[in-house]
Amino acid sequence: MENKKYNVLFRGEIIEGTSGEIAKENFAKLFKLDPTKLETLFSGKERVIKKEVETQTAKKYIETLAANGIKCHLEEVLIEPLSSLSLVPKDNEPDEQIAPITGNNTKVASGERSATSHNKKNKISPSISHDAIDKKGLNEELKESFYSLVWKEFPTPFKGSGLQILIGGALLFVILDFLMFAPILGVFWAVFSVGYMSSYLLEVLRSRAHGKDLLPDWPPYKGFIESILGPLLQVLGATLLCFSPAIYVYFNINDPGGLLIVSQLIGAFFMPAALISISITRDIASLNPIKLVRLIIKTFKDYVFAVCLLYIIININVSIEIPIPIIGSLIVKLVGVYLLTVEMKIIGLLYYTNRNSL
Numbered sequence: 001m002e003n004k005k006y007n008v009l010f011r012g013e014i015i016e017g018t019s020g021e022i023a024k025e026n027f028a029k030l031f032k033l034d035p036t037k038l039e040t041l042f043s044g045k046e047r048v049i050k051k052e053v054e055t056q057t058a059k060k061y062i063e064t065l066a067a068n069g070i071k072c073h074l075e076e077v078l079i080e081p082l083s084s085l086s087l088v089p090k091d092n093e094p095d096e097q098i099a100p101i102t103g104n105n106t107k108v109a110s111g112e113r114s115a116t117s118h119n120k121k122n123k124i125s126p127s128i129s130h131d132a133i134d135k136k137g138l139n140e141e142l143k144e145s146f147y148s149l150v151w152k153e154f155p156t157p158f159k160g161s162g163l164q165i166l167i168g169g170a171l172l173f174v175i176l177d178f179l180m181f182a183p184i185l186g187v188f189w190a191v192f193s194v195g196y197m198s199s200y201l202l203e204v205l206r207s208r209a210h211g212k213d214l215l216p217d218w219p220p221y222k223g224f225i226e227s228i229l230g231p232l233l234q235v236l237g238a239t240l241l242c243f244s245p246a247i248y249v250y251f252n253i254n255d256p257g258g259l260l261i262v263s264q265l266i267g268a269f270f271m272p273a274a275l276i277s278i279s280i281t282r283d284i285a286s287l288n289p290i291k292l293v294r295l296i297i298k299t300f301k302d303y304v305f306a307v308c309l310l311y312i313i314i315n316i317n318v319s320i321e322i323p324i325p326i327i328g329s330l331i332v333k334l335v336g337v338y339l340l341t342v343e344m345k346i347i348g349l350l351y352y353t354n355r356n357s358l
C-alpha cells in the first residue's frame with residue numbers, strides 16, 4: 001500500500017451544499033488563479049490536480065479541497081517519480097512552472113456552508129503547499145477571452161431558476177400590453193412595469209459584472225422611488241445622454257438624411273458604456289462622457305465586438321413575430337425577455353473580463 005501512487009483528478013464538481021460561486025472563489029484563492037479564467041476549469045473536463053503522489057498526500061489533497069467545496073477523485077498509477085502540480089488535461093506534460101502556492105495564509109471565502117467546512121475559514125495544509133502550477137499548460141487552458149466566453153452567455157439564462165424568471169418577465173409584458181391603454185391604470189402600470197424591468201436588467205448586468213453566471217432573482221420591492229422610479233430614471237438618463245445628438249438633429253435640422261443615422265449609431269455605440277456606468281455605480285451622476293470614452297478606449301476591441309453582437313441580437317428581437325393570439329404574444333415576449341437578459345449579460349461580461357484595466 002505504501003508504494004502506491006495516485007493522481008488527484010478534478011472534473012469540475014463541487015461538494016453538495018456549496019454554491020458554485022463560493023467553490024470557484026476558493027479554487028482561485030487556493031491556486032492563485034485569475035477568477036475570470038475559472039469557467040474553463042469548471043467545464044467538466046477531467047484535469048490532474050496533482051500527479052503521482054503517495055497515499056497520505058493524495059488524501060490530504062482530497063480533504064483540503066473538499067473543505068473548500070471542491071470535489072476531486074483519486075486514480076491509482078504505477079509511475080514512481082513525483083511530478084509537479086498541474087491543472088492541465090492529463091495528456092499534456094508540464095515543462096514550465098511558476099511560484100509555489102503559499103498555503104499558510106490562504107483563506108477561503110466565507111458566507112455559505114459546504115458539506116465539510118461548515119462556514120469555517122480554512123487554509124491549505126502546509127504539507128501540500130510547496131508544489132507549483134504548470135504555467136505553460138495552464139495558460140493554454142485559460143486563454144479564453146471575452147470573444148470565447150461571450151457565447152456561453154446564451155444558454156446560461158435557462159440554468160437554475162432562469163426559465164421561471166424569463167416566464168415571469170414575459171407575463172409582465174403581456175399584462176402591460178392589455179393594461180397600457182387604460183386611462184389611468186395603464187399609465188401607472190406602464191411606468192411600474194418598465195421601471196421594475198429596468199431595475200432587474202441592471203441587476204443582471206451588475207451580477208455578471210461581478211462574475212456571477214446565473215440570472216439573479218427578481219429584486220425585492222423596496223418602494224416606488226427605489227425599485228421603480230430610480231432605475232427607470234437611470235436608464236432614461238443613459239438613453240438621453242447617448243442619443244442627445246440624434247434628438248437634436250431630428251428636431252432642429254431639416255432633412256437631416258444621413259446625419260440622423262450617424263448620430264443614432266453614435267448613441268447606440270455609447271449605450272453599453274453608459275449602462276455599465278449606472279449599473280456599477282447605481283448613480284445617474286456617473287454618466288460622465290469623459291469616463292465613458294475612457295472605458296471604451298480601454299476595452300476597445302472587446303467593446304466593438306460586443307456592440308456588433310448586441311446590434312445583431314436587437315435586430316433579431318424586434319423582427320420576431322408570431323401571429324397567434326395570446327400564445328404567440330407570450331412566446332414573443334418570452335424570447336424578448338431572454339434576449340434582453342443575454343444583452344445585459346454580455347455587457348456585464350465586457351466589464352468583468354476587462355475590470356483589471358478599468
